[in-house]
Amino acid sequence: MTNQKYELTIGWLYPKLMSTYGDRGNVITIERRSQWRGYSVKVLPLDQNSTPEDIKSVDVIVGGGAQDRQQEIVMRDLQGAKAEAMREKLDNGTPGVFTCGSPQLLGHYYEPAAGQRIQGLGILDLVSIHPGENTKRCIGNLVIEVTAERLAQDLRTMLGGATPYLVGFENHGGRTKLGKVEALGQVVYGLGNNGEDGTEGAFYQNAIATYSHGPLLPKNPFVADWLIQTALRLKYQQPIALTPLEDSLEMQARFAMLKRLKVNTTNPEAVKV
Numbered sequence: 001m002t003n004q005k006y007e008l009t010i011g012w013l014y015p016k017l018m019s020t021y022g023d024r025g026n027v028i029t030i031e032r033r034s035q036w037r038g039y040s041v042k043v044l045p046l047d048q049n050s051t052p053e054d055i056k057s058v059d060v061i062v063g064g065g066a067q068d069r070q071q072e073i074v075m076r077d078l079q080g081a082k083a084e085a086m087r088e089k090l091d092n093g094t095p096g097v098f099t100c101g102s103p104q105l106l107g108h109y110y111e112p113a114a115g116q117r118i119q120g121l122g123i124l125d126l127v128s129i130h131p132g133e134n135t136k137r138c139i140g141n142l143v144i145e146v147t148a149e150r151l152a153q154d155l156r157t158m159l160g161g162a163t164p165y166l167v168g169f170e171n172h173g174g175r176t177k178l179g180k181v182e183a184l185g186q187v188v189y190g191l192g193n194n195g196e197d198g199t200e201g202a203f204y205q206n207a208i209a210t211y212s213h214g215p216l217l218p219k220n221p222f223v224a225d226w227l228i229q230t231a232l233r234l235k236y237q238q239p240i241a242l243t244p245l246e247d248s249l250e251m252q253a254r255f256a257m258l259k260r261l262k263v264n265t266t267n268p269e270a271v272k273v
């Protein structure tokens with residue numbers, strides 16, 4: 001299949017420092033699902049060797065999880081013109097998926113278990129605080145219902161009217177409190193942003209921020225397609241219909257997990273771990 005007229009550049013934030021917990025799977029999923037449709041794809045690492053122009057050149061951004069120490073190194077690098085380029089991209093609707101440590105960096109600040117507060121980019125109106133090494137980490141399967149209005153509507157359409165559940169896995173010490181930014185979703189199983197208010201993640205313009213590893217996109221491939229579609233629409237200034245792919249195994253795996261966690265797919269019942 002060739003469809004070389006469409007090209008996508010995936011910007012991958014600090015691959016060497018922010019790819020713990022398998023989040024590179026999100027990059028691979030966007031890459032493969034684009035290539036299967038015949039688009040040409042480039043993966044551009046956005047790291048210490050990158051310029052603000054590199055950041056400006058990408059069509060979709062992926063940021064993975066990191067440990068506290070790595071987050072600090074990244075934040076020392078992501079300053080000045082590079083920080084501004086990131087802000088401009090997200091403010092202007094470049095789509096992206098940011099997991100765990102990445103949303104903490106896009107917020108106002110992150111307070112690690114030990115050491116100094118790490119200043120964030122302040123693009124997302126949220127703060128994250130790790131209550132200390134003796135506090136239990138939030139670990140386990142995670143299911144959310146996407147409630148961010150525009151995204152929920154798009155995903156529901158892609159799922160033929162079904163509730164847009166996302167299946168994943170969380171592993172974080174930090175607890176996130178949202179300010180005025182819209183939550184990505186509501187926790188159906190697991191702990192989410194802080195284990196208290198039932199929110200999970202954040203949604204800003206076209207940026208999806210989440211605590212959900214898994215990685216997220218291979219487990220919920222329709223989200224990858226939403227990112228691809230959004231990136232193409234923005235780049236080519238017209239809606240581009242994606243060729244459907246054969247996803248029955250992925251959808252079966254997702255359904256098996258929902259069943260195992262006793263999430264009634266028509267009438268969700270919140271289950272705390």
Ligand code: GLN
Nearest residue numbers: 065066100101172173174
């Ligand atoms: N270091 C952060 C925390 O523990 C992020 C962890 C992660 O990215 N999985 O909250």
